[in-house]
Amino acid sequence: MSDPTIATTSEYGVLGVRDESRAGRFSLDRYPSAPDLAGLVERYWVVSWELPPGRESSVTLLPHPCVNVVLDRGRLTVHGVGRDRFTYAYRGVGGVFGIKFRPAGFQPFLRRPLSDLTDAVLPAEELWGPAAGDLADRMVAAPGRRIALVEEFLRERLPPHDPQVELVQTVVAALLHDRTIARVDDVTEMFGINPRTLQRLFQRYVGVSPKWVLRRYRLHEAAAVLAREQHRPWAEVAAELGYFDQSHFIRDFTAAIGMTPVAYAQACRRMEAPVSA
Structure with missing residues (x-):
């Protein structure tokens, strides 16, 4: 990198x-x-x-x-x-x-x-x-x-240098840190990479799609904010993280975390184990 x-x-x-x-x-x-x-x-x-x-x-x-x-x-x-x-x-x-x-x-x-x-x-x-x-x-x-x-x-066992590793890591760092990125299309435009090429790079070098990485990083943050600021409106958190469709946020959050944003924040307030696999 x-x-x-x-x-x-x-x-x-x-x-x-x-x-x-x-x-x-x-x-x-x-x-x-x-x-x-x-x-x-x-x-x-x-x-x-x-x-x-x-x-x-x-x-x-x-x-x-x-x-x-x-x-x-x-x-x-x-x-x-x-x-x-x-x-x-x-x-x-x-x-x-x-x-x-x-x-x-x-x-x-x-x-x-x-x-x-x-x-x-x-x-x-x-x-x-x-x-x-x-x-x-x-x-x-x-x-x-x-x-x-x-x-x-x-x-x-250090492998030879691979410039593709640096490219993929630069993209991943942008997915993590850049709040202007809300969709994978934003990434392809930002880095001038063909969408198919980006998908192939992520399958080979990361193991999951760029869309999955972006969603996972945003859900990590959402869960952390709701656990830390348990009375904060979840819709405000969703908008801050680039989710402008509230039903989309609820679906993604519930699928990943195992409960709705409201139920998760309530469980954190009670200091209960909120989820299990």
Whole structure:
């Protein structure tokens, strides 16, 4: 990417408002990647939790349009773009470590269309062989060095430069940050890209369509605003995010989140787990 300091994924995606008296301690920490990998890796994330013995809780997430490589229970897995929300149940004391690649950032490692991974989870060994299992073992043995171990592993397998990756990431960054973009046609006009070409680029490098990415980013923001400002009129939020058809916003929000904007805000006010997958 021409400027790897520009975010291509939001910091939203965890749904609802958590009540730690019921859900226990739950934290999400994010760490930047090294500058030489920042064009492909957006960041690293660590989720940790602590629950009283015998209690179980869960967190529901609305995924980003990017690949995550996840260390969970001692195994590394590759998670393609997930189009549906999902719920992760946890108990006791534990944690999960993840590598969040930028949209298009994982395709050079995969070397085939990223749409092959959409809604799929693969053992990392399927992509990198026994070395992935060895990396997982070393990360478990030295949790304080997980990022250093991952970056060493990725540098040894760094793919050749692909200018298409930069182009797609520039488009994705515009979808995330530019409020003047309300439709995919705005993107094709802004970047002078043929609509068919844009669709093919996103299927190969992102795994989902540009329309899906735009909608997901706006719904991430809508859910975050309604959780934070629970008494704010949802129609005002919708208009602010470029939804001028209120029924369209309600349909998109309900399909992605699992309840209407009003019901979601009410559940957040009550600090209830508002949705599950």
